Amino acid sequence: xxxxxxxxxxxxxxxxxxxxxxxxxxxxxxxxxxxxxxxxxxxxxxxxxxxxxxxxxxxxxxxxxxxxxxxxx
Amino acid sequence: xxxxxxxxxxxxxxxxxxxxxxxxxxxxxxxxxxxxxxxxxxxxxxxxxxxxxxxxxxxxxxxxxxxxxxxxxxxxxxxxxxxxxxxxxxxxxxxxxxxxxxxxxxxxxxxxxxxxxxxxxxxxxxxxxxxxxxxxxxxxxxxxxxxxxxxxxxxxxxxxxxxxxxxxxxxxxxxxxxxxxxxxxxxxxxxxxxxxxxxxxxxxxxxxxxxxxxxxxxxxxxxxxxxxxxxxxxxxxxxxxxxxxxxxxxxxxxxxxxxxxxxxxxxxxxxxxxxxxxxxxxxxxxxxxx
Numbered sequence: 200x201x202x203x204x205x206x207x208x209x210x211x212x213x214x215x216x217x218x219x220x221x222x223x224x225x226x227x228x229x230x231x232x233x234x235x236x237x238x239x240x241x242x243x244x245x246x247x248x249x250x251x252x253x254x255x256x257x258x259x260x261x262x263x264x265x266x267x268x269x270x271x272x
Numbered sequence: 273x274x275x276x277x278x279x280x281x282x283x284x285x286x287x288x289x290x291x292x293x294x295x296x297x298x299x300x301x302x303x304x305x306x307x308x309x310x311x312x313x314x315x316x317x318x319x320x321x322x323x324x325x326x327x328x329x330x331x332x333x334x335x336x337x338x339x340x341x342x343x344x345x346x347x348x349x350x351x352x353x354x355x356x357x358x359x360x361x362x363x364x365x366x367x368x369x370x371x372x373x374x375x376x377x378x379x380x381x382x383x384x385x386x387x388x389x390x391x392x393x394x395x396x397x398x399x400x401x402x403x404x405x406x407x408x409x410x411x412x413x414x415x416x417x418x419x420x421x422x423x424x425x426x427x428x429x430x431x432x433x434x435x436x437x438x439x440x441x442x443x444x445x446x447x448x449x450x451x452x453x454x455x456x457x458x459x460x461x462x463x464x465x466x467x468x469x470x471x472x473x474x475x476x477x478x479x480x481x482x483x484x485x486x487x488x489x490x491x492x493x494x495x496x497x498x499x500x501x502x503x504x505x506x507x508x509x510x511x512x513x514x515x516x517x518x519x520x521x522x523x524x525x526x527x528x529x530x531x532x533x534x535x536x537x538x539x540x541x542x543x544x545x546x547x548x549x550x551x552x553x554x555x556x557x558x559x560x561x562x
Binding site for chain 2: 200201202203205207215220222224229231233234236238239240241243245260263264266267268269270272
């Protein structure tokens with residue numbers, strides 16, 4: 200099986216840069232959201248449609264990122 | 273284009289596609305996200321979990337020698353096996369495994385340049401069923417551990433006090449300054465934010481291209497040379513738990529040829545929780561001077 204329709208795009212969620220990777224494997228769509236810096240994985244979702252996979256990965260990323268506390272330096 | 277100091281430790285995705293199933297080659301995937309392998313992996317690759325198979329699960333430490341030997345034997349790896357490691361996040365934990373394999377003296381370990389990301393983006397074949405390895409016919413015998421490539425707390429304290437080594441903090445700029453206590457979205461794992469006094473901030477990802485491959489020798493020389501790193505400079509790299517810094521350790525030692533470079537795997541989860549340890553906040557001293 201080969202991954203198809205591989206895309207990556209950067210967007211901002213809750214004030215943080217996120218890299219969203221999406222690709223199709225067979226009938227399923229895979230979406231993965233990472234924070235751009237340092238590049239840690241936030242959410243990975245498998246769904247029947249591209250839209251659903253993206254939406255759920257981004258929703259989970261937003262939930263996690265919105266909890267991040269910024270401290271005074 | 274000039275070649276890396278040790279180009280033999282890198283293989284391309286094309287090489288793995290051609291040789292991944294050769295009799296003397298064992299391909300291993302190690303991901304931050306330990307479920308990624310199950311979605312699909314390089315045909316024939318087995319998986320190691322960094323959080324259960326590549327560390328001591330009781331004491332905070334690397335994998336004990338006897339367990340390392342058992343893992344190699346179970347994975348069908350002998351002393352002469354060519355082991356190719358790859359994973360997500362531009363090979364973070366592949367580099368972590370590479371570092372441990374070198375500590376235990378395995379001769380031929382390589383990293384697939386670009387890791388899982390490049391393999392996927394190139395639309396290469398994936399297996400969705402787990403691959404299994406036949407155990408090696410003879411038990412693996414490790415050497416070492418060679419701690420010359422690992423820094424412990426006392427050495428880092430000494431380096432901080434005496435400026436005996438360049439400390440490279442490879443975390444994100446916000447972790448370095450102390451604005452955040454863990455990567456965005458992850459639980460806070462330290463009592464204090466900031467960095468080891470005098471450390472240089474060079475986030476690990478600066479060593480990579482957009483496609484996940486390592487930057488050219490010239491670019492890497494420019495990047496680390498600006499921080500005073502040369503082949504003869506002692507360097508200690510650290511991050512939060514030691515996996516990102518093993519990536520930078522790999523770059524410095526094997527791509528740039530820095531002779532004395534150590535990975536401080538205690539990293540910020542050790543230093544940032546120590547009572548009385550000196551902590552500096554804000555940008556790096558060198559940046560302030562510049």
